[in-house]
Amino acid sequence: MTDYYVPALSQLIDHFESLPSIGHKTAQRLAFYVLSLPQERAQSFADSILHAKSAVRCCDVCQNLTDSDVCHICSSPKRDNGIICVVEGPKDVISMEKTGEFNGLYHVLHGVVSPMDGISADDIRVKELLPRLNGNVSEVIMATNSGVEGEATAIYIARLIKPMGVKVTRIAQGIPIGADLEFTDKITL
Amino acid sequence: MTDYYVPALSQLIDHFESLPSIGHKTAQRLAFYVLSLPQERAQSFADSILHAKSAVRCCDVCQNLTDSDVCHICSSPKRDNGIICVVEGPKDVISMEKTGEFNGLYHVLHGVVSPMDGISADDIRVKELLPRLNGNVSEVIMATNSGVEGEATAIYIARLIKPMGVKVTRIAQGIPIGADLEFTDKITL
Numbered sequence: 039m040t041d042y043y044v045p046a047l048s049q050l051i052d053h054f055e056s057l058p059s060i061g062h063k064t065a066q067r068l069a070f071y072v073l074s075l076p077q078e079r080a081q082s083f084a085d086s087i088l089h090a091k092s093a094v095r096c097c098d099v100c101q102n103l104t105d106s107d108v109c110h111i112c113s114s115p116k117r118d119n120g121i122i123c124v125v126e127g128p129k130d131v132i133s134m135e136k137t138g139e140f141n142g143l144y145h146v147l148h149g150v151v152s153p154m155d156g157i158s159a160d161d162i163r164v165k166e167l168l169p170r171l172n173g174n175v176s177e178v179i180m181a182t183n184s185g186v187e188g189e190a191t192a193i194y195i196a197r198l199i200k201p202m203g204v205k206v207t208r209i210a211q212g213i214p215i216g217a218d219l220e221f222t223d224k225i226t227l
Numbered sequence: 228m229t230d231y232y233v234p235a236l237s238q239l240i241d242h243f244e245s246l247p248s249i250g251h252k253t254a255q256r257l258a259f260y261v262l263s264l265p266q267e268r269a270q271s272f273a274d275s276i277l278h279a280k281s282a283v284r285c286c287d288v289c290q291n292l293t294d295s296d297v298c299h300i301c302s303s304p305k306r307d308n309g310i311i312c313v314v315e316g317p318k319d320v321i322s323m324e325k326t327g328e329f330n331g332l333y334h335v336l337h338g339v340v341s342p343m344d345g346i347s348a349d350d351i352r353v354k355e356l357l358p359r360l361n362g363n364v365s366e367v368i369m370a371t372n373s374g375v376e377g378e379a380t381a382i383y384i385a386r387l388i389k390p391m392g393v394k395v396t397r398i399a400q401g402i403p404i405g406a407d408l409e410f411t412d413k414i415t416l
Contacts, residue, residue: 042321044294046282050275057257066318068246072276073283073292080280084273086239087261091269093235094262103262105233129255132231 047073099170101146101163103128111135111143118142122170123179124195126150126188130181142179145170150187151194164195171202181209236262288359290335290352292317300324300332307331311359312368313384315339315377319370331368334359339376340383353384360391370398 043051047069054065072080096102097109104110111117111131121142125131131144149162171178178199182188196206213222232240236258243254261269285291286298293299300306300320310331314320315338323329338351360367367388371377385395402411 042324044283044292046275046279046294047292050279053272053275058260059253059256064248067248069279070318071247073279075280077280080276083242084276086235086242087269087273087276090235090239090258090262091264091266094233103233103236105235109233129259135231 096146096148096163100144101148101166102131102144103146116141120174120176121179122167122175122177123181124167124192125181126183126191130183134181142177147182147191150182150191152187159191159194162191164198167195168198168202171199171204175204177205177207179207179209184211285335285337285352289333290337290355291320291333292335305330309363309365310368311356311364311366312370313356313381314370315372315380319372323370331366336371336380339371339374339380341376348380348383351380353387356384357387357391360388360393364393366394366396368396368398373400 050069050072051062051065054060054068055062057065060068072083075083093105094103095105097104097112098107099112100109102109102111106113118141122145123134123140123142124145124147125134126147126149128146131146134140134144145163145167147162147164147167149157151157151159151162178195180192180196182192192208196208199206211226213219213226219227239258239261240251240254243249243257244251246254249257261272264272282294283292284294286293286301287296288301289298291298291300295302307330311334312323312329312331313334313336314323315336317335320333320335323333334352334356336351336353336356338346340346340348340351367384369381369385371381381397385397388395400415402408402415408416
């Protein structure tokens with residue numbers, strides 16, 4: 039499809055098209071837009087890809103994305119290091135932080151156990167959680183998503199932690215605030 | 228909104244969000260996807276942006292996008308250099324080329340005259356068209372889009388060319404092949 043373009047442009051279109059949720063038409067539009075950008079904006083876009091790729095890494099402690107060895111949440115003296123909230127991905131940390139209600143630490147699994155997709159507990163960051171529990175951690179909140187895999191992962195980790203004498207709780211499940219009972223699915227009710 | 232992310236990541240999200248038709252959620256998803264790419268793929272993405280920006284330029288003759296001084300259509304001995312098809316943008320050339328029915332040359336205006344947006348004839352590539360008509364060009368086909376601006380631009384250029392004794396035609400307008408009369412707007416009918 040991109041044979042009609044000059045090679046440099048069709049390469050760029052192909053790159054955009056390889057991104058999730060970007061089709062061929064959108065990829066064309068994005069590529070043309072990039073061509074129309076001033077040189078310094080295009081340069082800064084390219085740089086930001088490489089910079090993000092090289093600078094962003096996982097926190098040694100909580101596995102959340104950071105640009106230093108230990109992320110700003112783990113290294114903050116203001117956070118309550120007695121509570122760890124276990125989430126599936128970095129986006130979940132953002133969601134929790136936006137509420138401003140949680141003052142503990144996080145642990146990011148980077149996935150959930152999913153035998154259907156061949157993802158076992160060894161493929162996610164469970165083993166990094168256990169060493170964190172030999173201290174003053176009194177509670178672990180399992181905040182994985184409420185799908186089948188999220189539930190299974192929460193139960194798996196809860197069983198793993200239980201012998202260590204740490205309280206394990208699950209994030210509350212129910213009707214979202216402002217939602218109508220009428221439109222809530224049977225299982226939630 | 229992106230303050231919760233590390234700076235390198237939030238910069239990348241901002242860059243994606245500045246692209247047309249990309250909202251904040253999509254920008255986040257794209258940025259996370261780029262982070263998950265292998266290093267060489269991310270490098271090649273960044274390179275393709277810079278390469279497209281530096282290599283792609285306008286053909287000296289027809290103003291279409293190319294990576295050489297004169298594009299492959301203008302320099303092809305197989306094309307009929309007696310007919311020039313005037314289009315609004317490089318995408319229109321692709322659309323025409325895909326039909327495989329047109330064997331003449333193109334002229335890309337890079338826009339249309341639009342007083343509402345402050346775009347005059349001097350802002351588009353009209354002046355580059357006139358010198359091309361002092362030769363063996365016998366026909367100019369105006370293939371601008373059929374909106375108000377496209378029509379006005381076609382009429383403007385036709386008047387400009389008329390004194391030079393070149394035949395000016397307009398691309399046929401009507402019901403698209405396969406379309407129902409029922410769903411065709413009044414003006415087209």
